[in-house]
């Protein structure tokens with residue numbers, strides 16, 4: 149596993165297997181406590197969320213989430229299925245606006261500016277905060293069109309040649325170039341599930357966003373493609389801020405610096421990835437990472 | 443299986459149990475499937491049968507209208523009659539008595555006919571259109587005056603019907619429109635080779651006429667075409683724009699609900715009501731001319747809009763939301779999302795709705811009656827303000843006419859209408875394929 153990626157920043161995690169977590173610690177927070185434990189505050193936050201709630205109709209999907217996301221870091225979001233990870237992620241580029249029944253309350257500041265504020269343009273926000281969706285959703289157009297769409301509407305390339313270069317670079321970064329370079333004008337919907345997922349990643353990074361939200365970007369990928377994406381994430385981290393939702397705790401351990409654990413709509417614990425996977429503060433976190441549920 | 447169960451006393455495993463249950467119901471399931479398929483096939487067979495019956499009965503009655511009995515005349519364009527002064531002035535030539543020339547020609551062919559009644563019966567064999575044909579010929583080439591020319595002119599519709607076998611000679615003379623004497627003349631002309639059935643060009647080049655042998659559908663076809671073009675140009679953009687706004691931009695509130703309910707209701711309003719509305723608004727209030735394709739197009743637009751809007755909204759709704767999310771996710775504006783991604787995917791459905799609306803509009807008669815497109819109009823319309831009729835109205839008018847010869851023309855006009863419809867559908871299928879080929 150170590151040979152696949154070599155993240156320089158989290159050496160400890162690799163030597164600690166999840167099952168090694170100390171059991172029967174007396175200092176853990178009990179399962180009944182639903183408020184967030186751990187370090188929600190960071191020094192130089194890129195994004196800070198305060199009391200964020202998401203409702204679908206009357207039903208709350210996440211409650212009172214307070215979380216800060218640091219610059220040039222990867223934050224992993226883990227938690228059992230249906231706990232609200234996607235719902236939270238979609239708040240960060242206001243994707244929830246597109247669901248009529250969905251309502252978001254609370255404050256989300258990006259570089260100190262409220263993204264739900266009056267003067268905020270969603271087009272600008274989403275060009276800055278790119279997203280890879282949970283379900284691969286390529287446009288029913290050619291592979292080239294899929295990647296070129298973003299840069300073209302934002303005017304990132306002056307000529308067709310520049311656009312071609314962006315397309316190629318993005319596809320190489322997403323690890324898809326070798327498979328599709330001979331059929332760029334074939335429909336993106338004709339690719340396999342994993343290829344579509346990488347196409348969507350290429351499409352998101354082609355716009356060159358500063359924050360990238362990835363909702364289970366590797367759920368349909370084989371270990372080699374996963375390694376490529378993880379490598380990409382690790383590289384992108386140097387310039388960008390990245391939030392990754394993942395169901396693989398190994399992946400969270402490999403790629404992230406911080407981890408947030410969600411459970412039934414509540415943010416249970418946030419902290420350094422290393423600490424979360426070795427000394428979780430909350431009993432639920434411990435249960436989850438040791439595989440007792442979820 | 444049985445042996446296995448008796449020898450092995452343990453409880454059957456879940457796996458084999460499922461298998462047995464499935465096997466038992468398998469036959470029933472397949473039977474149900476087969477029955478369902480039969481129902482579908484039977485329904486299609488019935489539909490096809492009815493379509494064939496319709497098609498054969500109409501074309502069986504109508505195909506004869508594509509031929510017309512013509513009569514060959516050796517005409518002497520007598521200068522004494524046409525231009526007694528010898529000036530060859532076109533104005534004088536235009537006023538010439540061409541009817542007289544036709545009559546003289548007929549008299550020359552049957553010199554033995556003398557009585558007044560008999561002469562009139564003789565003249566009746568030729569269509570009144572013959573004199574117009576001669577007039578046109580002379581106006582085209584005045585040098586023909588004083589010469590003998592051989593021309594084919596249409597025979598009267600009664601002769602036409604006789605030649606096509608639509609009227610019988612066996613009934614008593616009192617029950618026929620043609621007298622025994624006329625039958626003798628006709629037989630003589632046939633043996634001389636002067637009566638022949640030819641392709642009925644007049645049917646495609648002429649407007650309406652009181653004389654069946656001179657009437658054509660060109661006027662009605664042109665009227666329908668202009669009306670439909672107006673309808674399409676107004677209803678497609680307006681309908682699509684409305685659907686896009688309601689589906690993609692409009693907030694969900696009481697007003698949009700009211701609008702939605704009203705659009706759905708409008709689709710069910712009897713078309714004649716739109717005709718009344720058109721009469722009141724476009725003709726009486728706005729003062730547009732009566733019987734004009736412009737007003738017809740406007741009225742049919744009102745009628746077609748709900749259909750197009752409803753179909754377009756359904757098409758927009760069927761575009762998966764993930765496509766919208768994908769486009770919005772890379773920072774496309776709502777307009778870009780719709781233009782680049784949603785509309786192309788919805789276009790086939792929108793075109794289908796439009797073609798259904800257009801087909802409805804093409805066959806619509808009632809609202810056109812209200813705005814005066816039912817008038818008897820001989821000229822082929824050349825603009826949106828010219829008085830005109832439309833194909834279905836023409837069919838209605840001909841079906842109402844007492845002359846036997848209009849019966850076949852009615853069927854022929856229906857055939858033309860159906861051909862129009864089929865070619866319209868073909869165009870839409872072609873367009874849809876093109877849009878779909880882009881995926």
Ligand SMILES: Nc1ncnc2c1ncn2[C@@H]1O[C@H](COP(=O)(O)OP(=O)(O)OP(=O)(O)O)[C@@H](O)[C@H]1O
Pocket residue numbers: 204209227228229230231232233234235236247249282
């Ligand atoms: N569009 C929606 N309408 C109504 N309820 C929704 C909608 N999307 C999500 N929910 C509900 O919100 C809750 C959180 O869903 P969310 O998709 O955020 O979970 P998740 O943590 O991403 O789960 P998974 O790991 O399975 O993707 C769920 O209970 C879900 O039923």
Ligand SMILES: [Mg+2]
Pocket residue numbers: 233234235282363
């Ligand atoms: Mg999710």
